[in-house]
Amino acid sequence: xxxxxxxxxxxxxxxxxxxxxxxxxxxxxxxxxxxxxxxxxxxxxxxxxxxxxxxxxxxxxxxxxxxxxxxxxxxxxxxxxxxxxxxxxxxxxxxxxxxxxxxxxxxxxxxxxxxxxxxxxxxxxxxxxxxxxxxxxxxxxxxxxxxxxxxxxxxxxxxxxxxxxxxxxxxxxxxxxxxxxxxxxxxxxxxxxxxxxxxxxxxxxxxxxxxxxxxxxxxxxxxxxxxxxxxxxxxxxxxxxxxxxxxxxxxxxxxxxxxxxxxxxxxxxxxxxxxxxxxxxxxxxxxxxxxxxxxxxxxxxxxxxxxxxxxxxxxxxxxxxxxxxxxxxxxxxxxxxxxxxxxxxxxxxxxxxxxxxxxxxxxxxxxxxxxxxxxxxxxxxxxxxxxxxxxxxxxxxxxxxxxxxxxxxxxxxxxxxxxxxxxxxxxxxxxxxxxxxxxxxxxxxxxxxxxxxxxxxxxxxxxxxxxxxxxxxxxxxxxxxxxxxxxxxxxxxxxxxxxx
Numbered sequence: 001x002x003x004x005x006x007x008x009x010x011x012x013x014x015x016x017x018x019x020x021x022x023x024x025x026x027x028x029x030x031x032x033x034x035x036x037x038x039x040x041x042x043x044x045x046x047x048x049x050x051x052x053x054x055x056x057x058x059x060x061x062x063x064x065x066x067x068x069x070x071x072x073x074x075x076x077x078x079x080x081x082x083x084x085x086x087x088x089x090x091x092x093x094x095x096x097x098x099x100x101x102x103x104x105x106x107x108x109x110x111x112x113x114x115x116x117x118x119x120x121x122x123x124x125x126x127x128x129x130x131x132x133x134x135x136x137x138x139x140x141x142x143x144x145x146x147x148x149x150x151x152x153x154x155x156x157x158x159x160x161x162x163x164x165x166x167x168x169x170x171x172x173x174x175x176x177x178x179x180x181x182x183x184x185x186x187x188x189x190x191x192x193x194x195x196x197x198x199x200x201x202x203x204x205x206x207x208x209x210x211x212x213x214x215x216x217x218x219x220x221x222x223x224x225x226x227x228x229x230x231x232x233x234x235x236x237x238x239x240x241x242x243x244x245x246x247x248x249x250x251x252x253x254x255x256x257x258x259x260x261x262x263x264x265x266x267x268x269x270x271x272x273x274x275x276x277x278x279x280x281x282x283x284x285x286x287x288x289x290x291x292x293x294x295x296x297x298x299x300x301x302x303x304x305x306x307x308x309x310x311x312x313x314x315x316x317x318x319x320x321x322x323x324x325x326x327x328x329x330x331x332x333x334x335x336x337x338x339x340x341x342x343x344x345x346x347x348x349x350x351x352x353x354x355x356x357x358x359x360x361x362x363x364x365x366x367x368x369x370x371x372x373x374x375x376x377x378x379x380x381x382x383x384x385x386x387x388x389x390x391x392x393x394x395x396x397x398x399x400x401x402x403x404x405x406x407x408x409x410x411x412x413x414x415x416x417x418x419x420x421x422x423x424x425x426x427x428x429x430x431x432x433x434x435x436x437x438x439x440x441x442x443x444x445x446x447x448x449x450x451x452x453x454x455x456x457x458x459x460x461x462x463x464x465x466x467x468x469x470x471x472x473x474x475x476x477x478x479x480x481x482x483x484x485x486x487x488x489x490x491x492x493x494x495x496x497x498x499x500x
Contacts, residue, residue: 001015001345001346001348001349002341002342002345005107005341005345006103006104006107006341009103012093012107012110012111013089013090013093016086016089016090016110016111017086019352020082020083020085020086021082022352022356023078023082023124023355023356023359024078024079024082026356026359026360027074027077027078027359028074028075028078029360030074030359030360030363030375031363031375031376031378031380031480031481032073032074032379032380032409032410033374033375033376033377033378033379033380033406033409033480034074034077034374034375034402034405034406034409035125035126035374035375036126036374036401036402037126037127037128037129038074038077038126038128038405039401039402039403039404039405039406039408039409040128040401040402040405041059041060041063041077041128041405042067042072042077042405042406042408042409043401043404043405043408043416043418043421044060044063044064044421044424045060045063045064045067045072045408046408046415046416046424046426047064047424048061048064049216049424050212050213050215050216051213051216051217051220051223051224052421052424053223053224053421054223054224054225055129055170056129056167056168056169056170056171056213056224057168057213058129058132058136058165058168058169059080059128059129059131059132059169062080062084062132063076063077063080063128066079066080071412072408072409072412073409073412074409081123081124081128081131084131084132084134084135085119085123085124085131085134085135087135087138087139088113088131088134088135088137088138088139089110089113089138091135091138091139091141091142092109092110092113092138092141092142092320092324093106093109093110094142094146095138095141095142095145095146095324096109096110096324096327098142098145098146098149099145099149099283099324099328100324100327100328100331101331102331102336104336104338104340104341105327105330105331105336105340106327107341108268108323108327108340108341108344109323109324109326109327111344111348112261112264112265112323112326112327112344113320113323114347114348114351114352115260115261115264115323115347115351116257116258116260116261116319116320116322116323117256117260118130118257118312118313118316119134119316119320120351120355121355121358122313124355124359125359127313129169129170130170130313130316132165132169132170133166133169133170133172133173133316133317134316134320135165135169136162136165136166136169136170136173136317137162137166137173137176137316137317137320138320139158139161139162139165139166140159140162140163140166140176140177140180141320141321141324142158142162143155143156143157143158143159143160143161143162144159144162144177144180145283146158146159147159147193148184148190148193148286151193151196151198152198153198153201156196156198156199156201156202157201157202157205159202160201160202160203160204160205160206161205161206161209163177163202163205163206164205164206164207164208164209164210165209166317167206167209167210167213168209168210168213170316170317171224172314172317173317175293175294175297175298175317175318176290176294176317176318178293178297179289179290179291179293179294179297179318180290181194182289182290182293183286183289183290183293184286186289187282187285187286190286242302242306242308243302243303245308245309246301246302246303246307246308246309246310247299247302249308249309249310249311250295250298250299250302250310252310252312253310253311253312253314253315254312254315254319256312257312257313257315257316257319257322258319258322261322261323261326262322262326264344264347265323265326267343267347268340268343268344268347269326269330269335269340272330272333272335272337272340273326273329273330273335275333275335276326276329276330276332276333276335277329278333279329279332279333279334279335280329280332281328281332283328283332284325284328284329284332287321287324287325287328288325290318290321291318291321291325294317294318295318298310363375363376363480363481364481365481366479366480366481366482367479367481367482367483367486368483370483370486372445372479372482372486372488374402375480376479376480376481376482376488377406377445377479377480377488378477378478378479378480378488379406379407379409379410380410381477381478382410382439382475382477382490382492383407383410383411385475386411386437386492391434391435391437391494392414392433392434393411393414393434393435393436393437393494394414394415394428394429394430394431394434394435394436394461395414395415395416395417395426395428395430395436395437395461396408396411396414396415396416396417396436396437396438396439397416397417397419397436397437397438397439397454397457397458398416398417398418398419398438398439398440399418399419399439399440399451399454400418400419400420400443401418401420401421402443403418403439403440403441404416404417404418404420404421405418407439415428419454419457422457425460428461429461429462430458430461430462430465430495430496430497431497432496432497435494435495435496435497436458436461436494436495437492437493437494437495438450438454438455438458438470438492438493438494438495439490439491439492440454440491440492441488441489441490441491442489445479445487445488445489446489447474447489447491448489448491450472450491450493455467455470455493455495458470458495459495462497465497465498466497466498467495467496467497467498468495468496468497468498470493470494470495471493471494471495471496472491472492472493473491473492473493473494474489474490474491474492475489475490475491475492476488476489477489477490
């Protein structure tokens with residue numbers, strides 16, 4: 001593998017393209033049930049909107065566009081994710097080449113994204129908006145570092161595009177360009193980049209991308225920020241307890257994000273890493289300032305905004321730079337060694353084998369372990385049963401987003417509505433021939449009692465007509481790759497207009 005990586009300048013990108021192609025094929029080989037974020041994407045792809053919920057809409061827009069071409073399916077879900085992840089690694093690799101002179105260190109920095117669990121595994125398993133911010137952060141690092149190293153109109157433009165994408169990918173991305181801006185103020189030469197006319201290209205590009213969602217945000221600020229602040233805060237504790245809890249969660253998040261990377265680097269670089277920590281140059285100084293400003297912002301959030309729960313993946317925009325930073329330290333200390341890539345290659349190869357194997361194995365082996373995953377749930381069998389009844393629903397109403405997204409996948413020509421997104425509803429009307437199909441379940445597969453509210457809500461598609469008594473049913477279906485006798489319970493009801 002080491003020989004291959006050194007064969008041509010772009011060999012590392014060829015390897016990564018093959019890796020993401022394998023992950024794409026593995027996802028296609030699994031059942032066409034959906035993980036939680038995947039289901040949300042399929043559900044919301046019914047509508048193109050400037051905003052949807054507490055998450056900005058960049059990934060939703062891309063998924064919507066792709067589904068218009070391919071139709072709703074696992075193909076569209078997996079293709080977009082793997083293309084975006086590959087683009088993130090590509091941008092990160094170009095950033096590494098910009099600031100690292102040693103080719104082996106640039107290769108190690110690029111492949112070291114595989115040592116970050118939130119990017120290597122969790123992003124493949126289910127995450128969507130985090131995938132978008134990984135791409136935006138990597139693209140920003142490339143454009144930003146390129147602008148500092150050798151400014152061109154294109155580098156300023158790329159930086160602006162990255163800022164625009166990042167701002168509508170995840171709101172916490174805003175801390176990254178802000179930290180970068182503050183950091184370059186302390187360097188006389190780099191500070192001049194802020195007074196270059198080409199900075200207008202950065203501003204115009206970013207504002208043009210952000211504008212549609214920003215206008216929506218002005219009218220929906222409570223909706224967009226409420227859920228995030230609920231996740232951050234814990235109103236049940238006092239101020240001192242909240243601060244302590246917030247600080248502990250920040251430390252835990254930093255360790256959770258960086259521990260594996262640091263451990264791998266310690267094994268690969270050995271004593272050279274520890275000796276390199278005291279070395280530095282302009283690039284390491286820049287990144288250290290960016291880290292300091294980013295973490296300071298989080299500390300202020302904990303101290304003054306009541307944040308008590310900092311999650312590791314929220315640190316992605318900043319700590320994504322960690323492998324590059326460590327490689328820069330090694331180079332600054334003059335500790336680069338050809339053996340380092342040889343020692344690192346097995347770790348990269350192990351991850352590239354383990355991730356698709358685990359993603360497939362945890363689903364395929366569920367019947368043996370008894371640990372059924374979301375992809376083991378037989379939504380396709382439920383859809384076949386409904387088709388056999390010979391009734392085409394006017395609309396499908398589900399009691400949660402995950403269920404609704406899976407139903408949208410199985411009934412691509414039928415409008416699907418989730419109680420979680422009641423504001424997004426089709427202009428559909430029931431009839432005696434096309435009633436409303438209401439579906440509910442417990443996520444763990446146990447039998448669920450229907451909430452009367454969801455049956456009552458079905459009447460809103462009646463255009464003022466009252467509903468007849470619902471026709472209630474329950475099914476027990478075998479899991480995909482399940483053990484004989486294990487069943488998943490799904491309940492449903494046909495709701496017809498009264499008197500028809």
